[in-house]
Amino acid sequence: MAAHIGRRLRKGAASTALAAAAVAALAASQAPGVTIDDQGRQTTGAQATPEADSTAADGGDGTATGNGGYYTDLPPLNSPTASPGPTAGPTPGGPVGAAEAGIPATVLDAYKKAAAELRQSKPGCNLPWQLLAAIGQVESGQARGGDVDANGTTYSKILGPLLDGNGFANIKDTDHGAYDGDATYDRAVGPMQFIPSTWAWAGRDGNGDGVKDPNNVYDAALAAGHYLCRSDRDLSVQADMNEAILGYNASQDYLNTVLSWYEYYLKGTHSVPDGTGTVPRHRSDSGANHDPKPGSTENSGTHKPGRPDKPGRPQKPGGPTTSPSDPSTPGKPSSKPPTASDTVDHLADAATGTLSARTGDTFDRKIALTAVTKAGKAVPKVRVRFTIEAGTDATFTGGETVATVLTDASGKATAPALVAGQKTGDFKVRALLVGRTMATEYTATVTERQADTLARTSDTALTCTPGGEFADQVELKATYKNAVADGVAATATLVKSADDPTENDKGPYFKDAQGKTVRTLTGLRTDAKGLLKLPKMYADDATGTFLLRITTAGGATLTVELNVAQASPSPSPSSSDSPSPSPSA
Incomplete structure (x- = not known):
C-alpha cells in the first residue's frame, strides 16, 4: 500500500491528567499508533507499512480492496452497553457509547447470513460474523450507517479513492467503468470495498436475486467471507485470521483497526434501524478523491486542491489547458514513468504442453507463461491472475478457482496444479496480466476413468x-x-x-x-x-x-x-435299509 498522505488526526483532551494517562495507556494496549479524538473515539496512526508498499508497483491486486483508504476510527474504550432504544437517530460524529455497538438491521442480517453459509460450505474456516462486521465498519462505516434499501443495496454507490498511483496503488481500469464509473482507473466499490478486478472472480450472489452486485451488502458480505476463507484458512487460529485480514488490505494499521472492532463486537452488539447507524469521521485517505458524504447523489468525489484531473494535465483559471506533459497530446510522453506491467507486450507460453487428466486426478502438467516486452525481454515482478472459467468442477490445488502469481526473475509465472473434478470435457483457464486487459487462454480436458x-x-x-x-x-x-x-x-x-x-x-x-x-x-x-x-x-x-x-x-x-432351478428332492430310504424287526419275546 502506498504511503497515506496528509493524515492529521486530532487528539482529545482528558479532564484530568490521571484520566488522560489511563486513556493513553488503554489505547496503546489495543493497537499501535492509536490516538483519541475530541469525542473520545480512538483513531489509528497514518504510517505506511512495508508489506503495503510492496504491492503498489505491480497493481496491488494481491488484496480485495487494492490497498485503498479506510476509516481509522476505533471503538470507544468502554464496552458495549444496552441498545439506546428504537428512537435513536443517526449520530455521525456524535457522542460515543452504545450507539457504537449498534449495527443497522439489514447490514447485520447480511453478516450473519454470510457466516451461516460459510459454516455449511467451508466449516473448517470457522468464520465469525463479527469479523465481517469489523471489516464492514472499517471499510464503509456499515454501509454509511445502513444507507441501504430493503434488499440490501446501497442507495448510492460507495466508492474508494481513485487508484491512479497518486498516494495509492496504480490500478488501471479493468471493468470499463461498469462498477466504479471510471474507465481510466479502478476504485474500490460497495460496502466491503472490492476493486472491480477482484470482484470479477470473488463476487457472490448473497441475496439470491441472480445478480452479483458489489453495492449489495448481502452479495458483498458473502464475497468477503469466501475471500477471507481462501487457502484452507482456519480463522479460529489467530495467525490465519491476521493473514486473512492483511490479504484484504495489506497494512499493519488496517489489521490493528479491524481487530479492535472485532474484539469490540465480540463483547456485544445490537440491531438499529437502517439509516441510523453511527458513521465514522476519520479516514486514512483524508482529502483524497474518495466516495461522497452520506446523502449525496454524486459518486465521483472531489479532487485534492490543485490536483490535476488527469496525470500530467494541470488546471488553470478558465479551464484545462494542454501542456507538454499532457498524455492526451499525440507524440508527447507521459510525465509518469511506466510501471513494470506497462512494459509487457505479450504473455508467451512457457512449454505448458497438453493439459489432460482423468476425473479426480491432479494434472501432471502446470500452466506456465512468461511476461515479455516488445524487445523480447522478460518482465519480472508483475502479477498474473489465473482463473478457471465456469462450467467445470475442476480447481487449483487447495480448492480455489483463482490464483494470482508473481512472475519470477525470468519473467515466468506458473499456476498451481489443476485438479480434475468429476465433470468430464474441456474447460478454459484464463491468464490475465493484472492491471491490464492483456490475457491468454488455455484449454484443459478431463476424461472419464477407464477400465479395459x-x-x-x-x-x-x-x-x-x-x-x-x-x-x-x-x-x-x-x-x-x-x-x-x-x-x-x-x-x-x-x-x-x-x-x-x-x-x-x-x-x-x-x-x-x-x-x-x-x-x-x-x-x-x-x-x-x-x-x-x-x-x-x-x-x-x-x-x-x-x-x-x-x-x-x-x-x-x-x-x-x-x-x-428347483432344489433336487432328497432320496427316500429303501426297504433294505430299514432295520430288521426285533425278534419276538
Missing part, C-alpha cells in the same frame, strides 16, 4: 431356487493396461440374452432402497483397489439360466451366468 478388463474375484457358481436369494454376491476387479482401475464408473444389467442387451423382465433381480425390484444398477464405481461388489440378488418364480452384464467406461464388459 473385468474379471470375477471368485469362480463359485451363482445358483438360486425360485423365490429365493443367491448365497453369493458378485464381486469384480477392474484393470486398465494391467494396472488397478480405481474410480471407474460401471453399470450392471440383467439382460435378456447374449445377443439382446435390453433389460430382462423376469428372473433374478436386485432391490432398491425401498425394496422394489430393479434389474439395472447405475452409478456404480470401483473402489481404490479396483474392486466392485454388487448388492445381493434375488430370484422370482422363473427358472433357467440368466445373464448379468457389467460394463465400464473404457469398454470393459463381463457377462456372468446365473442359474435358477
